[in-house]
Amino acid sequence: MKKIEVENLTRIFGRNPTKGLELVRQGKSKEEILKETGMTVGVNRVSFSVDAGEVFVIMGLSGSGKSTLVRLLNRLIEPTEGSVRMDGEDVSRMDPQELRQIRRTKMGMVFQRFALFPHKSVRENVEYGLEVQGIPKEERKEKALTSLGLVGLENYADSRPDQLSGGMQQRVGLARALANDPDILLMDEAFSALDPLIRKDMQDELMDLQSTMQKTIIFITHDLDEALRIGDRIALMKDGEIVQIGTPEEILTNPANSYVEKFVEDVNLTKVLTAGSIMKRSEALVLGKEGPRVALKRMRGGGTSTVMVVGRDRKFIGILTAEGAKEVAENGKTIEDVLIKDAVMVHEDTPVSDLLPKMAEKQFAHPAVVVDQQEKLRGVVVRGAIFAALAGNGVKTDADSQGSA
Amino acid sequence: MPIPKVPLDQWVDSLVNWLTENLSGLFSFITHIIEPTVGFFQMILTVAPPLVTIILISALALWTSRWSVALFTLVGLFLVANLGLWEKSTETLSLVLTASLISVILGIPLGIWAARSQVVRRIITPVLDFMQTMPAFVYLIPAVFFFALGAVPGVIASVIFAMPPTIRLTNLGIRQVPGDLIEAADAFGSTSWQKLFKVQLPLARSTIMAGVNQTIMLSLSMVVISSMIGAGGLGAIVLQSISRLEVGTGFEGGLAIVIIAIILDRITQSLGKDPRKVA
Numbered sequence: 313m314k315k316i317e318v319e320n321l322t323r324i325f326g327r328n329p330t331k332g333l334e335l336v337r338q339g340k341s342k343e344e345i346l347k348e349t350g351m352t353v354g355v356n357r358v359s360f361s362v363d364a365g366e367v368f369v370i371m372g373l374s375g376s377g378k379s380t381l382v383r384l385l386n387r388l389i390e391p392t393e394g395s396v397r398m399d400g401e402d403v404s405r406m407d408p409q410e411l412r413q414i415r416r417t418k419m420g421m422v423f424q425r426f427a428l429f430p431h432k433s434v435r436e437n438v439e440y441g442l443e444v445q446g447i448p449k450e451e452r453k454e455k456a457l458t459s460l461g462l463v464g465l466e467n468y469a470d471s472r473p474d475q476l477s478g479g480m481q482q483r484v485g486l487a488r489a490l491a492n493d494p495d496i497l498l499m500d501e502a503f504s505a506l507d508p509l510i511r512k513d514m515q516d517e518l519m520d521l522q523s524t525m526q527k528t529i530i531f532i533t534h535d536l537d538e539a540l541r542i543g544d545r546i547a548l549m550k551d552g553e554i555v556q557i558g559t560p561e562e563i564l565t566n567p568a569n570s571y572v573e574k575f576v577e578d579v580n581l582t583k584v585l586t587a588g589s590i591m592k593r594s595e596a597l598v599l600g601k602e603g604p605r606v607a608l609k610r611m612r613g614g615g616t617s618t619v620m621v622v623g624r625d626r627k628f629i630g631i632l633t634a635e636g637a638k639e640v641a642e643n644g645k646t647i648e649d650v651l652i653k654d655a656v657m658v659h660e661d662t663p664v665s666d667l668l669p670k671m672a673e674k675q676f677a678h679p680a681v682v683v684d685q686q687e688k689l690r691g692v693v694v695r696g697a698i699f700a701a702l703a704g705n706g707v708k709t710d711a712d713s714q715g716s717a
Numbered sequence: 718m719p720i721p722k723v724p725l726d727q728w729v730d731s732l733v734n735w736l737t738e739n740l741s742g743l744f745s746f747i748t749h750i751i752e753p754t755v756g757f758f759q760m761i762l763t764v765a766p767p768l769v770t771i772i773l774i775s776a777l778a779l780w781t782s783r784w785s786v787a788l789f790t791l792v793g794l795f796l797v798a799n800l801g802l803w804e805k806s807t808e809t810l811s812l813v814l815t816a817s818l819i820s821v822i823l824g825i826p827l828g829i830w831a832a833r834s835q836v837v838r839r840i841i842t843p844v845l846d847f848m849q850t851m852p853a854f855v856y857l858i859p860a861v862f863f864f865a866l867g868a869v870p871g872v873i874a875s876v877i878f879a880m881p882p883t884i885r886l887t888n889l890g891i892r893q894v895p896g897d898l899i900e901a902a903d904a905f906g907s908t909s910w911q912k913l914f915k916v917q918l919p920l921a922r923s924t925i926m927a928g929v930n931q932t933i934m935l936s937l938s939m940v941v942i943s944s945m946i947g948a949g950g951l952g953a954i955v956l957q958s959i960s961r962l963e964v965g966t967g968f969e970g971g972l973a974i975v976i977i978a979i980i981l982d983r984i985t986q987s988l989g990k991d992p993r994k995v996a
Contacts, residue, residue, distance in 0.1 A: 419904070423897050444906055444908070444915070
């Protein structure tokens with residue numbers, strides 16, 4: 313079962329939402345409806361589902377309906393139509409008491425402008441969600457301190473929010489959302505009010521936390537770089553509708569229409585593309601089984617000047633160059649004598665932005681080797697593949713690399 | 718043919734008559750609440766010798782406010798006592814405190830209600846405008862009809878005249894709480910009472926206190942006017958000096974009122990300023 317299932321979710325702001333719904337169903341655009349009736353279509357028949365533990369980013373420019381959409385999920389804004397199911401329970405049909413219960417136990421929310429209570433201390437802020445549930449003082453104090461510990465602010469428990477910097481305030485916001493250990497985090501432009509350096513730190517920290525917590529995160533942002541950095545999948549919104557849903561790579565390499573294309577054209581590809589997506593499979597030479605002549609033949613056949621040498625378990629050992637193979641064949645050296653063992657080794661999910669400097673350090677002398685967790689050979693990245701990818705074409709999306717995104 | 722005058726005055730007269738005849742039970746109930754309250758404050762203010770009471774009030778000023786306010790309180794009240802106006806001042810203070818207390822008890826819930834409901838706000842706003850702009854003397858007439866002469870109609874007239882700022886500023890203070898804080902309170906599953914007491918009222922506190930301050934000032938001015946219907950206190954001195962054309966006595970009474978006004982204003986203002994100090 314999916315963690316969150318959203319179906320046909322619609323919100324129309326104005327005097328006569330029923331009429332608005334009718335117009336929406338007739339396929340009229342947001343602009344037409346506004347001109348005709350003065351009503352605003354906030355969110356237009358949106359459907360998507362999110363897996364447990366997934367980071368689902370909803371991205372769009374201001375006015376695209378993304379902030380409305382996230383508020384429809386916990387009903388800070390009431391939907392005009394459609395359903396939101398969490399663990400199979402329909403949130404949109406809950407009575408106020410059930411709704412309060414699910415807000416208290418299952419969801420935490422982080423706000424763009426932090427929304428910390430200025431009259432409460434940092435700890436009291438973090439305790440708020442526990443306090444309204446009537447949890448005893450000592451227990452909620454303990455939980456609040458644990459939660460503050462997660463974001464590294466346990467020493468600021470007795471400060472006032474206005475004594476903290478923006479980044480620290482948002483950590484408090486995050487700790488408050490985590491305090492009752494919810495399954496689902498709703499983050500509305502959580503890092504948008506922070507300056508770029510702090511923002512990047514917070515993104516890293518969120519990803520760190522996420523790797524251990526495995527929450528289901530709905531993350532709203534207008535910043536494509538942010539979306540690409542943290543999203544497992546991204547939904548791109550325009551005029552209240554979802555234009556495309558996909559992994560960061562799918563969105564970049566295969567935009568659904570010209571709007572998405574325009575949106576992503578300025579993206580720094582090196583941050584998104586991974587070694588896995590631009591590597592190619594490589595012929596390997598098994599050490600101890602095959603000799604230099606086989607190596608030379610493989611190079612000729614593949615049109616390269618190197619061959620990867622692996623053990624019988626396919627673990628990567630080194631790179632054999634054409635010159636090396638010749639020396640082995642003519643001067644009686646062993647393959648191990650001439651192997652290049654300090655090759656650049658990366659994993660499939662290493663971004664090209666990390667790969668590039670490593671290869672540059674070695675003057676691009678040899679291809680980079682892509683290995684899996686057990687150091688088994690997966691493929692190689694040659695210099696040309698990087699530049700081809702950066703030029704925006706020739707991105708290899710063979711079946712293996714798709715899964716790693 | 719000239720258009721006949723709308724007999725508004727007759728209508729109001731007969732309404733007041735009807736109320737006097739039919740709601741006397743209610744009015745006597747109200748009297749039974751107000752009279753002991755005034756008496757209670759009067760008792761507190763006069764149970765100790767004036768000197769002791771003055772020092773205690775100055776200590777209160779020191780605790781809630783700056784030392785300069787405390788010093789002013791001490792010197793000002795000594796002057797009042799020296800002029801022989803202490804007893805009259807305690808009468809006035811008792812009336813003001815009673816009227817303010819009633820205004821706050823009624824006004825804050827009304828303000829909260831107005832903040833939560835557009836409909837209530839739309840009904841209340843013009844009523845408040847009416848209450849505040851109608852010349853204060855006009856309230857005295859029906860008040861006398863319903864409650865006879867004395868302290869009670871004075872307090873009633875003061876409440877009507879002085880309550881609007883508390884209602885208005887409570888409403889305003891709650892509405893001014895930033896929307897994202899309300900969203901945060903909702904998103905973490907607050908009931909609406911929890912939201913009110915844990916978020917809205919604490920954040921609206923200084924605005925509400927500004928309203929209470931206004932209410933106290935207005936009820937002081939009305940209590941003075943109420944001396945015309947026998948409410949007693951410093952107003953009676955001023956009224957007497959007008960009828961006897963005694964400039965000096967009038968000035969003394971007026972000065973005592975000013976001193977009390979300044980003390981009440983400074984003390985209530987500082988109550989609204991720093992939530993941590995008095996919390």
